[in-house]
Amino acid sequence: MPDNASREIAEPLLDWYDANARALPWRAPPGTPAPDPYRVWLSEVMLQQTQVATVIPYFEKFTTRWPDFASLAAVEDGELMSAWAGLGYYARARNLLAAARAVAVEHGGQLPGTEAELRKLPGFGAYTAAAVAAIAFGERAVVVDGNVERVIARLFAVADPLPGAKPRIRELADSVTPDERAGDFAQAMMDLGATICTPRSPKCLLCPLAKRCDARADGRPDAYPVKARKKARPTRYGTMFWVERNGAVLLVRRPARGLLGGMRALPTGPWADSPPGVEGAPFAAGWALHNATVSHGFTHFELVSALASVTIDGQAGAIEGEWWPIAELDSAGLPTVFARAAETMRRMR
DNA sequence: GATCCGTGGCC
DNA sequence: TGGCCAAGGAT
Numbered sequence: 001m002p003d004n005a006s007r008e009i010a011e012p013l014l015d016w017y018d019a020n021a022r023a024l025p026w027r028a029p030p031g032t033p034a035p036d037p038y039r040v041w042l043s044e045v046m047l048q049q050t051q052v053a054t055v056i057p058y059f060e061k062f063t064t065r066w067p068d069f070a071s072l073a074a075v076e077d078g079e080l081m082s083a084w085a086g087l088g089y090y091a092r093a094r095n096l097l098a099a100a101r102a103v104a105v106e107h108g109g110q111l112p113g114t115e116a117e118l119r120k121l122p123g124f125g126a127y128t129a130a131a132v133a134a135i136a137f138g139e140r141a142v143v144v145d146g147n148v149e150r151v152i153a154r155l156f157a158v159a160d161p162l163p164g165a166k167p168r169i170r171e172l173a174d175s176v177t178p179d180e181r182a183g184d185f186a187q188a189m190m191d192l193g194a195t196i197c198t199p200r201s202p203k204c205l206l207c208p209l210a211k212r213c214d215a216r217a218d219g220r221p222d223a224y225p226v227k228a229r230k231k232a233r234p235t236r237y238g239t240m241f242w243v244e245r246n247g248a249v250l251l252v253r254r255p256a257r258g259l260l261g262g263m264r265a266l267p268t269g270p271w272a273d274s275p276p277g278v279e280g281a282p283f284a285a286g287w288a289l290h291n292a293t294v295s296h297g298f299t300h301f302e303l304v305s306a307l308a309s310v311t312i313d314g315q316a317g318a319i320e321g322e323w324w325p326i327a328e329l330d331s332a333g334l335p336t337v338f339a340r341a342a343e344t345m346r347r348m349r
Numbered sequence: 350g351a352t353c354c355g356t357g358g359c360c
Numbered sequence: 361t362g363g364c365c366a367a368g369g370a371t
């Protein structure tokens with residue numbers, strides 16, 4: 001790292017961090033020994049595309065139930081998915097469990113300590129491998145997340161739009177990453193991005209790097225980073241099926257991959273460009289198609305789902321799935337869209 | 350490189 | 361209201 005980059009960026013940023021670091025459950029205080037790699041890893045996975053305030057209660061729940069790699073590796077798939085319910089991006093939970101088991105089997109129960117080895121584990125991309133290597137193991141790794149991209153783009157007034165500018169931003173991040181305290185430096189950059197160098201209305205008057213910031217000098221810090229416009233989300237339509245029998249409702253397990261993969265769910269028909277009615281129902285019956293719908297925004301489409309219901313008396317026959325007591329649906333581990341649909345049905349019936 | 354993959358909060 | 365955003369990864 002060039003001397004001027006250290007003097008103008010790393011040193012004042014680390015000084016700021018020493019005085020202003022957020023106290024977070026997975027974080028050791030600045031200057032103290034590195035925190036538990038298990039807790040660092042778990043927090044980093046939960047924090048992918050998810051804000052700190054959302055993560056904290058999940059992190060507390062997970063670390064209470066499963067305090068280390070061995071206990072997590074022993075969990076059954078369904079139990080882990082239920083615990084993750086509501087946090088979103090469920091592939092993270094599937095990869096988390098796969099990585100825990102790989103660590104138990106192939107690494108003697110300890111997370112490998114280098115960025116290159118971490119990168120091979122499920123769920124460890126460029127960001128997470130660098131973050132865990134730097135924060136938990138003290139490796140000099142270049143950690144680039146959305147916060148770092150924004151801070152760097154402003155410090156150097158990077159005019160090229162994302163995502164094309166990612167390689168350039170990583171080069172610049174590399175050039176300002178110190179050889180010592182790379183983990184604290186990464187967390188300082190992310191704290192700065194989350195609290196000072198925010199996407200809208202950055203608080204430049206409080207910023208320890210304002211003197212050195214090219215975007216600040218231009219007078220338009222919020223113009224960076226430049227981003228390509230996103231496509232509009234299409235609306236898709238579907239139907240969820242509520243099958244009631246003896247005070248219980250039929251739940252199914254969704255396929256292991258894809259949307260809400262591996263999660264417990266209400267039976268659904270296909271998503272379509274227009275309301276499909278009771279097409280794709282789990283079995284032929286006298287379905288009542290209700291007027292109420294449930295709308296839910298996913299990452300790349302907006303779902304508007306109708307609700308259809310039927311009550312079965314006597315034997316369930318060959319119906320596949322679990323009969324879950326309606327009074328205990330809160331403990332079923334349903335993703336938010338199904339939890340809301342279930343709540344709507346519970347009130348309507 | 351483009352697409353898929355959740356959810357909640359903000360203005 | 362609706363688009364944008366958040367400690368990204370897999371394919």
